[in-house]
Amino acid sequence: MNYKTNIRPAWVVLLMLLGFAIIFILAKRNDTVSPVSQKTQQVEPESKTIFDILSFKNAPENENCLKCHGQSKYTFENNESGKMVNKRMYSELIVSRNDFYVSNHRQFKCTDCHSEDYGTFPHSGNLRMEAKATCIDCHGGDEKYAKFEFEKIDTAFMASVHSQKHSEDFTCWMCHNPHTYKINARSNENLKETIAYDNLICLNCHGDIKNYQLLTDKKKPNLIDKHDWLPNQASHFTSVRCIECHARNEDTLIVAHHVVPKAMAVRKCESCHAKNSILYASLYKYQVEENIQKSGLIKGLFFRETSTIGPDQNQTLNIISLCIFGLTLGIIFLHAIFRYKNSK
Amino acid sequence: MNSHNERLYLYPVWIRVWHMTNALLCLILIITGLSIQFSNPSTVVKFKVAVSVHNIAGTILAISYALFFIGNLFTRNGVFYVIEVKGFLNRMMAQFRYYTIGIFRNESPPFPVTVNSKFNPLQQFSYVALMYALVPLVILSGLGLLYPEITVNSIMGASGLDITDLIHLAAGFLITIFMCIHIYFCTIGKTPTSNFKSMIDGYHESH
Structure with missing residues (x-):
């Protein structure tokens, strides 16, 4: 055997591992999703959604509410002083247009669920007791x-x-x-x-x-x-x-x-x-x-019954493995018997 | 060609230590691996214990493999794994014929062990396939399961974790099959136990 003309398999494997590492790093780059970026993915598309709000059925009517409740402040005229006053809107009373108009209830008008009496400003104090x-x-x-x-x-x-x-x-x-x-x-x-x-x-x-x-x-x-x-x-x-x-x-x-x-x-x-x-x-x-x-x-063929790690096995693979294993032991057993008989 | 009853020093200490460690770890990994795979409340080894033992044994196996790998890159032992491609298939067939027919006719083995050729062609093929394909696969896929964060999320539409799991199981299964055959074939020596002794004292007894 001429050793010098042949390559040791370990070198081949080492080269393959190097190639594998490069592919792995490239593949990971494409699919790594960190919890933080997931959260961003979840929230950002909605907040950046560009759509024509007025195209929604009840949008013009809802704007009467959202002109105050759609932002962090509201403005009204003080009847006594006659001056315009800016007030901060309570955070839990703010409804984001961007969120509302992609939500499941986007075609609703506010007064479908809230009292018609909210149409007057200042709102009556009793309305706070409204059952939701x-x-x-x-x-x-x-x-x-x-x-x-x-x-x-x-x-x-x-x-x-x-x-x-x-x-x-x-x-x-x-x-x-x-x-x-x-x-x-x-x-x-x-x-x-x-x-x-x-x-x-x-x-x-x-x-x-x-x-x-x-x-x-x-x-x-x-x-x-x-x-x-x-x-x-x-x-x-x-x-x-x-x-x-x-x-x-x-x-x-x-x-x-x-x-x-x-x-x-x-x-x-x-x-x-x-x-x-x-x-x-x-x-x-x-x-x-x-x-x-x-x-x-x-996925369809091999992973029907598998989920992650562990015993959620594919029954077909189990049976094939068991047959191969049984066959191996059977052949070994027969070989041993024949050898034993032959040695006598 | 060696004369009868010649004792060849073929297995240096590091090979024997590595081989024994490897054998023991493989047995532990097969038993715990089966316990994890077929986990149910009546499994011999408890799931939690099996997972921990499997993870630890797997890590030690990976380290031991790295030592074997480096050893075979730089020491003379690596030469035994070099396959001479030309005529290899014929040599494998000759060895296969010996194991299936010749051995029962008391023929001499076609490729007796020498200082320059420790393995017969079938051994050479199976050891290369095992040590340079299956074991690296089982270690890498094991690493991917141990730290799922590093596993690629999807491969051609299928879950990366599922593929990794399948590779790990398939490689583990083939290694188990190899072990059964390997242990049985070790009884084909000068006496049924002589090859086992070789792995303790380092000397091969020709038959």
Whole structure:
């Protein structure tokens, strides 16, 4: 054998590894999405959306309200002094036009939900006592909205820790602002965006001390510290919705609303990284079905039953592996028998 | 060609230490890997324990592989893995014929072990495939699963993590198959145990 004319395989592998590293770095450049940039992706397109506001059905009428409530200050004439006065608008009374006109309720006029009496200024003090409609008030029992299963959501929410602990203070609006709410899980094909959008709803209170304190006198826990037991924390935060572990998942509801007390939250890796995992119940079940139709051969053929790491196996591959393994042992066994007989 | 009963010093200490470490780690990784893959409450090794042990053993294996890799770049041992392409297929077939027919007719092995040629063509092929394809694949994919953040998000529309997982499982499975065959073939020596002894004292006994 002439060693000098041949190359040691280790050098070949080393070169391949180098090439692989370059491809890897290039590929990572294209698809790295940090939690921060996800948040920006989520928020910025809406705030930068350019559209003709007046093209919306009730926009001209809504402008009567938004000329004050659409900005951080409002101006009125003082009847006694006759002077124009600028006042700061309370932040919770501000409705962003950009957010409202991309929301699900964008075709509504303000007085569809609020009293007609708001048409006069200054508004009567009694109007503050106005009862606010909940989702069920409009969407309950309506065939048109049956697929959204508002009644099931309402039942799940009523059983949730949010409803149980905070009584009537905690309404749908705590998480779904009717002025800005936009359907997401069903319409967005970008899984990461859906996850970021849904988690932002939780973080609005659990990540913001000002909103958190509106509902409780408890000290707000540090979410990073509370989840320090979680391996690959950053990945979990960007790839899993809070509700996957903190709400009871039901097959029929795409978005679980039965948020459970923290002691009942999922803490076992196997619950997700295992056969029949809870993730199959909602979002991922929906996504996998969609993916088989959309993403073609590789995913459709090989990853029908797989989710992430662990035992969500492809049964066909299992059977093939078992056959190869059995065959190998069988051949070894026969070979050994023949050798033994031959040696006698 | 060596005379009968010649003892050749073929396995220096570093090779033997590496080989034993590797064998032990592979066994641990196969057992814990199976426990993770087929995890259920009745699995012999608990999921949490299996994951930790698998991660630690995998990391040590990667380090041990790096030492093997460097060793074979710069020491004489790397020469045994160099494949002479010309006529290699025929030589492999000759070795295959020996294992399937010749061995039962008490023929002499077609490629006896010498100081310059430690492996027969089939060994050479399988060891190169194992050490320079499967093991690097299993280590790199393992790294991608250990730190999912570094894994590419999508490859041709499929999840990067799923592909990495599949590569890891497939490579791990093939290594397991290799181990079964490797251990059995080690019984084909001067005596059924002589090759195992070689890996302890470093001397190969020709038959």
